[in-house]
Amino acid sequence: MPAVTALRPAQRTIFMRNPEAPVGARKFEVTCSSCNLRELCLPGAVGEDDLARVENLVYARRRMKRGESLYDAGDEFNAVYAIRSGFFKTSLLDGEGREQVTGFFMGGELLGMDGIGAGRYHGTSIALEDSEVCVMPYSLVEELAREMPALQRHLHAVLSREIVRDHGVMMLLGSMRAEERLAAFLTNLSKRFVRRGYSQNEFHLRMTRDEIGSFLGLKLETVSRLFSQFQKDGLIEVNQKHVRILDIEGLGRVLAAKH
Amino acid sequence: MPAVTALRPAQRTIFMRNPEAPVGARKFEVTCSSCNLRELCLPGAVGEDDLARVENLVYARRRMKRGESLYDAGDEFNAVYAIRSGFFKTSLLDGEGREQVTGFFMGGELLGMDGIGAGRYHGTSIALEDSEVCVMPYSLVEELAREMPALQRHLHAVLSREIVRDHGVMMLLGSMRAEERLAAFLTNLSKRFVRRGYSQNEFHLRMTRDEIGSFLGLKLETVSRLFSQFQKDGLIEVNQKHVRILDIEGLGRVLAAKH
DNA sequence: CGTAATTTTGACTCCGCTCAATTGGCGTGG
DNA sequence: CCACGCCAATTGAGCGGAGTCAAAATTACG
DSSP: OOGGGGGSHHHHHHHSOOTTSOGGGGTTOOOGGGOTTGGGSTTTTOOHHHHHHHGGGOOEEEEEOTTOEEEOTTOBOOEEEEEEESEEEEEEEOTTSOEEEEEEEETTOEEOGGGTTTSBOSSEEEESSSEEEEEEEHHHHHHHHHHOHHHHHHHHHHHHHHHHHHHHHHHHHHHOOHHHHHHHHHHHHHHHHHHTTSOSSEEEOOSOHHHHHHHHTOOHHHHHHHHHHHHHTTSEEEETTEEEESOHHHHHHHHHSOO | OOGGGGGSHHHHHHHSOOTTSOGGGGTTOOOGGGOTTGGGSTTTTOOHHHHHHHGGGOOEEEEEOTTOEEEOTTOBOOEEEEEEESEEEEEEEOTTSOEEEEEEEETTOEEOGGGTTTSBOSSEEEESSSEEEEEEEHHHHHHHHHHOHHHHHHHHHHHHHHHHHHHHHHHHHHHOOHHHHHHHHHHHHHHHHHHTTSOSSEEEOOSOHHHHHHHHTOOHHHHHHHHHHHHHTTSEEEETTEEEESOHHHHHHHHHSOO
């Protein structure tokens, strides 16, 4: 299902912010200014004065069921998406049918920027739980970025940080051993959950062992064995998708261990 | 040596384009409009009318000796660089002193975009042969991008394509076997050389086996063995850093081989 | 021209993969 | 509500691809 369906009239009526619409239709209408993810999101650094204009970035919102794809590789690019709630994976499929998970994304993070360059999305984004995203038409983003230096700066920063993130993943895949990869993965998740106000030590993995494995360049059995080993070593407590970190410094030591 | 040294007065006198300067000082002064790498570079999609203004992007040029670093991880970010001639590697150093090469770059390609997000370069760029780069102060890039939608669009496209490139590397590192990685590496280099008017089948590797290995997530001995194996299989002819591709389709078959 | 750096090649090792069986969780329908 | 079936996760045994260690050959460069 192409991304444009998010903008079809029926949904637009429901989700589009429209001053003329009866207030009751969506009582607790969420705006960027009231969104608790604002600092993490695209409107991030924009000052109070310009905030009203940035609100226009969000042309619509789209609800996603678990397993649904926000866009597929090759779909025409026309918007980037900010995650309002939920959890996503992005992945690539090569000619041989191999899947490579390129990232996991959560509230306040942006999806779809891989489509700007070619006019088509390069990868696929799939919701790993029921989610909601803000649809930001790219032409609008461009236009506002030209008029608001703060937004422009922040947009570039977001793109640049995605590059930096990718380089971190390259380091992980290119020069870390299996146990280091998983330790890095867990500490990274932990940090990101904390910024969103969740527990630093306890969380629910939304992805399967296979998806973790694909992201880390490991087989699912190896991931499973490592979880068990970390538990045996007293670093974590793991039960299926539920993880509790017992010794965050210990995980750090796994990362710093001589290779 | 910090990147700013490129702009120190002595060099500026030599390299800065200055209409008042005696013409003889730099007879074949290279401008964007006459640069044969223009389509690949940042001024790429800009129309004839705006070209004159884009020329101002290049505040200075900087000559680099082999082994010299254009910027180091942690240096203050204030410019992105376009490669006029030469060859670079970018790399990351982690706490343990492990190096991860994140890419190899040639004429027309941009360096330094990993610094936008944090105001400091995240990685290091090192010239693998004597090179020359165009220095484009980032504040100027921002300013012109606001005024010229075509430049803005192209800048975003360049950033986005870097993300796409990184995802390709993730796929390579995460789900390919050693021989597939090297085959992908060689065909990628070949394609990029062709676009620049060089031979598709014959080129000089500017990097060591160790650097190739770091980039591909392999040890240098493995890279060396694979070169020998490819030669034995009649796919390439290799002599130290000189490589001739004999069977580009054969390399493609290595990539497509069942895993 | 001599010394250091790079590359090649061999022998052996081991980490992570493959194949396989079992267990556990969860949604669906009888 | 429980039974069934499916998918996810765990665990074991054995294997193989890439790493490690080591030495020799070749080249680059001051």
